[in-house]
Amino acid sequence: MTVMNSYPQWQTLQRLSQQLPHMRSLFAEDPKRAESMSVSAAGLMLDYSKNRVTTEVMQSLLAMAQSAGLKDKINAMFAGERINTTEQRAVLHTALRASADSEIDVDGQNIVPEVQQTLAKMEAFVEAITSGEWRGFTGKAITDIVSIGIGGSFLGPKIATQALRPYWSGKLKCHFVANVDATSLVEKLKLVDPETTLFLMSSKSFGTQETLTNTLSARDWFLSQGGTQQDIAKHFAAITSNVAKATAFGMDEANIFPMWDWVGGRYSLWSAIGLPIALMVGMDNFRALLQGASDMDRHFVEAPLAQNMPVIMGMLSVWYSNFFNAQSHVVLTYDHYLRGLPAYFQQLDMESNGKSVTLDGERVDFNTGPVIWGGEGTNGQHAYHQLLHQGTALIPADFIMPLQSHNPLGEHHAQLASNCFGQTQALMQGRTFDEALAELAGSKLSDQDKAIIARHKVMDGNKPSNTLLMDKLTPQTLGALIALYEHRTFVQGVIWQINSFDQWGVELGKTLGNDVLARLGAAEESTDLDGSSNRLIRLFRQGHL
Incomplete structure (x- = not known):
């Protein structure tokens, strides 16, 4: 069974x-x-x-x-139980839009105050940027945001920002980069001025390959355009759990926002990952976005x-x-x-x-x-x-x-x-044969042709x-x-009865991709993979067919 x-x-x-x-x-x-x-x-x-x-x-x-015990499962998710069983994590993107007086415990600690503190920090950040108080290395205000991420750190903020265009303040332009194809980043950099651009890097580990590569290349571009290592803090901020790597990169710890293990990437736009949204539409509208989600949460539970x-x-x-x-x-x-x-x-x-x-x-x-x-x-x-x-x-x-x-x-x-x-x-x-035939009644087609054409015009419907x-x-x-x-x-x-909150297929692709990357730059040619992969690597190393 x-x-x-x-x-x-x-x-x-x-x-x-x-x-x-x-x-x-x-x-x-x-x-x-x-x-x-x-x-x-x-x-x-x-x-x-x-x-x-x-x-x-x-x-x-x-x-x-x-x-299936759906009501109990819903309550378990909202209560912070570890329903992501393969990673032993709670699933609490709903806590990101919970009211300030809520109490949601993870490992015995109420996480709502930290969520609210992050929202307050986001608000101060957004105000500093949009008011012109935040200045770049030459003293000019920020005019452009380049948001660098991938997966949920990219798609959610991009789509929500696009959807809310009628609410843009008009003070900033926002550009999204995810693809590690250099063309994606290079074309965006053509649109911005290093003196007035802020880069937002979103990576929980500060080590996601595509995101880190794009961020390092953005830093190289910035430094090549007159910025210095000391200026990086004025032009780079991060949403990450790895504060040490972000500060070593040159970012100011005050401009590093948290990510939590209990929020999956594809559910993260409600967190500081949503900073591009907030920068474009303002914190009042970002909070309204959270409120709408909270309203649906309440409906789902009740x-x-x-x-x-x-x-x-x-x-x-x-x-x-x-x-x-x-x-x-x-x-x-x-x-x-x-x-x-x-x-x-x-x-x-x-x-x-x-x-x-x-x-x-x-x-x-x-x-x-x-x-x-x-x-x-x-x-x-x-x-x-x-x-x-x-x-x-x-x-x-x-x-x-x-x-x-x-x-x-x-x-x-x-x-x-x-x-x-x-x-x-x-x-x-749909459309029945008789209906299609009736539509052709006034045409000059023969009865036989009418019947043939009518069959082509039939639609079963019931879709x-x-x-x-x-x-x-x-x-x-x-x-x-x-x-x-x-x-x-x-x-x-x-x-x-599946785990909707892990993504091991995605992880396998990352692991094998890193292995192939090492082989592409290795001194010796790869011979120990399957025949197709070995040949593709060899063609890439040659640089021509």
Whole structure:
């Protein structure tokens, strides 16, 4: 017996998955389906009525969540228990947005005061930079921030900063560097002035290969442009646990911000890793971002399962992954500022739940971690939506849209909304052969050709989607949206009984990459790896094919 079929609800859900009527019928039978299958929380509204579910299916899925002890697991996470069992760590990104009067213990110590102290330190730092009080080595104020990190230390701050562009103060420009490809850094350095640029380095160990390499190269550039070793403290700051290495680099200890073992990289934008966000939008808006996430946290902890937005979304993902063999999930944003969000959710979900063993170390024999992908919905409609509508794969979709635009202009937003809602409708209802044939009734085609063309225009429909709406994209609604997907990811991991908070696959890639790096610069040619790797190393050392 495996994890999934050990749940008492397994057989019922298997049966129900094979007996469901088309969603057209479900809507015809229940005109108020959308009202009963919608839930609101933290400024967001989820309409999940366009899913292959009935009341009985939802009840069974939520009963499965109860069988998995989901409520207890949620409470364990928020209480600071070491639910990251392979690394013996608590998982407390939620503590980063907890209220100042909260008490959350790790190893017998309340961590909330330290979190609040860090927020206060961030606020002073942001004020010094944005007010012009902080001066570079020639006495000029800072105008540009170059944020250097990778993974969660890069993507979260970048996407949130991009999403909150309407709230930028206009006092700074921010540039993000992650890729160790020198081109990424060099092109950014072309845009900035060493006299007015501050580099933010994010690495818990101060030794992450890509991040350290980029930071060392940035220092070399700075020194080559007139700065001195003594000037580094005016132009470099760090978010790291390794204060000794940061100060040896030349940074002022006052400008070094902490990272904690109980915060994973992909969950870290709420911490000092989020300094680029705070610098661009101000601490009031950064705190609003935290508040939105905190609002979703409270909903996740307190709401009954049947009205719990992250639980519903997580269980729907389990439904399609494990009962319909869905291999991927698409996230479609209908707001230009949110165009990077699918990439962020991709990292969040796939790094968390891309696992093949249970918490007990047993090999799984069921789907975990679907491939997350997506982009701007309107652009996708003229490209990959073709596969969503008529392809053979079942691909559940999330549609995300604010009801109000930051840039109202003519009918633009109405057209955007019509695209969003029209796509969810088309995915759900599809087009029958008779409907397609009727559309061709007035054409001059022969009856035989009409029948052939009609077959090409048939769409089965019954393709599931969620629609997530908010009044307007604000720091608070963005915080709630990101926290929603964090908790959705956690729910899936609980059902699959996997550890959503380690990333040993990432670690293996780092280890082998370091080994290859040593061989690329070694005096003797590498011969003891596999034939392909040896040959690739040899070609690189030659520098030509």
